[in-house]
Amino acid sequence: MPEFRIGDNDFLLDGQPFRILSGALHYFRVHPDYWADRIHKARLMGLNTIETYVAWNEHSPKRGTFDTSGGLDLGRFLDLVAAEGMYAIVRPGPFICAEWDNGGFPGWLFSDPAVGVRRDEPLYMAAVAEYFEELLPIVASRQIDRGGPVILMQIENEYGAYGDDKSYLRKLVELTRAGGITVPFTTIDQPTDQMLADGSLPELHKTGSFGSRAAERLATLRSHQKTGPLMCAEFWDGWFDHWGAHHHVTDAQDSARELDALLAAGASVNIYMFHGGTNFGFTNGANDKGVFQPTVTSYDYDAPLTESGEPGEKFWAFREVISRYAPVPDEVPEASAAGAELEVVLDERVSLWDAAGRLGETVAVDALPTMDERGQFRGFALYTTEIDAVADASGHVDRVLTVGEVRDRAQVFVDRAPVGVLQRDHHDVSLSLPASSDAASLAILVEDQGRVNYGHRIGEHKGLIGGVSISGEEIAGWSALELDFDAVVSGATGLYEPLEVGQAVTGPSFVRGSFTAPAGRDLFLSTDGWGKGQAFVNGFNLGRYWSRGPATTLYVPGALVREGRNELVLFELHGAARNIALFVAGSSLGHTDY
Structure with missing residues (x-):
């Protein structure tokens, strides 16, 4: 040998x-x-x-x-x-x-x-x-x-x-x-x-x-x-x-x-x-x-x-x-065909709230656990609870939600209406809640945006660290849900509602549509016009997109593209002006400083 x-x-x-x-x-x-x-x-x-x-x-x-x-x-x-x-x-x-x-x-x-x-x-x-x-x-x-x-x-x-x-x-x-x-x-x-x-x-x-x-x-x-x-x-x-x-x-x-x-x-x-x-x-x-x-x-x-x-x-x-130091083959790679340019109408939608029953089992917890304490090490978690009415019915009493630390991004909703976002990279820990004379539901959608891969912060837990309080009073009695996307992005029936062409998309929601493309040919999904979320082709999670950039495309390996009908699903966290997605000829990885 x-x-x-x-x-x-x-x-x-x-x-x-x-x-x-x-x-x-x-x-x-x-x-x-x-x-x-x-x-x-x-x-x-x-x-x-x-x-x-x-x-x-x-x-x-x-x-x-x-x-x-x-x-x-x-x-x-x-x-x-x-x-x-x-x-x-x-x-x-x-x-x-x-x-x-x-x-x-x-x-x-x-x-x-x-x-x-x-x-x-x-x-x-x-x-x-x-x-x-x-x-x-x-x-x-x-x-x-x-x-x-x-x-x-x-x-x-x-x-x-x-x-x-x-x-x-x-x-x-x-x-x-x-x-x-x-x-x-x-x-x-x-x-x-x-x-x-x-x-x-x-x-x-x-x-x-x-x-x-x-x-x-x-x-x-x-x-x-x-x-x-x-x-x-x-x-x-x-x-x-x-x-x-x-x-x-x-x-x-x-x-x-x-x-x-x-x-x-x-x-x-x-x-x-x-x-x-x-x-x-x-x-x-x-x-x-x-x-x-x-x-x-x-x-x-x-x-x-x-x-x-x-x-x-x-x-x-x-x-x-x-070639100056070693033999190099005479053969050279052949160029691949450009990606197919397609328009996909995402003509079905279901809100996160209506899809929640398909996304996993909701568990009642008293104190708010980290994602890791529930055995979740990637993705999204949704935490919901009820909050009391503001004492002053005139709506002039301040309510401030405070988190010990956000790892890594938390969208806050009151009665399913978006209130604001707490972002780790901005060191956000608090935001004002709307005043109300009625009791309300509070929901926090938390995203683990990727775990630290270098240095001494490796292994840190994700989620809402140190609990959540409103105006200094810690909130207890939560429902926790780890989002398992499989049942929503692959073959879900009786869940989505139709959307007319050109309608706006409000988030957080799942939108889906079908397209036909050459089987086995690479595609490039443009994320221009969309906010933030995850993209799936035929149930495969392509990864994250975000209007922050720099990249404005996601690579779709041709091996995922099949003959006949293919399905595109976006989990959009914020919204888009139109329910149209585009596949473009090639990648766009963003502006450079070079």
Whole structure:
């Protein structure tokens, strides 16, 4: 069988020097029908290796489960890498960051406040052991010395930016070896003295993460990694976006020059990202360094291969650079057809209130729980209660609703009429309620906008933290409902009411309509004119949209589009002037500062 190891100066494949030319491609961000296409295009750019994280929370949404079906079939993904004649690097975390919900940690991991993540703490390490017990056999059987593509395994992820628990790192090594992993282990950190010292062990091969100043950063890396090949295991060729900001791009020629400098220095590389993909559903992460910044649905990343799998300017620029150092195939990718341009009349509507009975089981609670305390780790929750009449029937008595902390966004309604929105990124905690001489119903729709994926706020609970009070008096006696969209967005009968063409849409409500499009052809849903919500095609949750931008389209993989009738459903939180949705020819990811 082939052998891969780390030599004094080079990576060695069957004893011969081997330069890793890798690209990051996360299987969980790409529709599985397109895995082979994206892998093939990586080879056409000149790459010889595919790198992927493993998202623990996707595989294990509940403790004791490990889902490898459909888009989570890591084994099939690695087999496709092998079928393309390429190698693979696997980065299982347990923490991955990746601008992914909770940095890849399952929400249930934080149900016990005694759990201490990313350190040698018994409760956490027991959970990690359960995770590795399920994951590692999938990888072990596909290592290069067993005829598979896997040549490297990473231990943790940029740990030096978080902690320095050497016992924790050693136990991860022990667990990984005990799970049958025999290929070499690496660590990755930004090339600073502190991070490289804290984030690794002497026996692990250190790599760097950076996107510029290659000579300087490689010199720092070499000062901590005295022998063996130099590698930038995350060559940052773009960046991610968050709601309300610009779309990040970097100049293709500048990026190509940085890549050239890196390869000219003899280093190996993993391009982060080669193909970013999409944060479908509720999978996006967030950052919070004083201001909460949730990541958008598109993870295009301004990568060489666009969100929809098209070669962009960087693809050709990087391909030309790589050709100076390694053979590049003569074959080039074929351009795909533009997205079909369609108008869809969303001619049926049901309000959130009328749909509530289909969205799940309402539970009576006294004190208001966090979403996590009810075992909910993503999405929306609806809390309702009754509030007393204002004593002064003239309506001049002030009522102020106050929340300890909102995580992350709360829409407030009195008798189903919208009163206002409390937003975490604005640090909102209170708003005035209308005066009334009658008792009224109070409803609060809370959205988890994505869990923090980097830093010490990972694992924080979601919902209305610290309870709700009105004019200083805490409110008790609530009904709580976790919104399960399946029964409303897929085949719901006898629920929706008709809407005439051109009517306004009031939210929060579900609107749906049907359309016919070429089967298997990618589509781009324009969200211009809509407020905020979730979009579903044929029951598949495409992700979040928001008029804040920057993106004004959602990517619809052609694999979701079927022959004949297709269904589009929007869960619109606020409203739109007309019940018309458009599919457009291509993506619009927003304005840039470039």
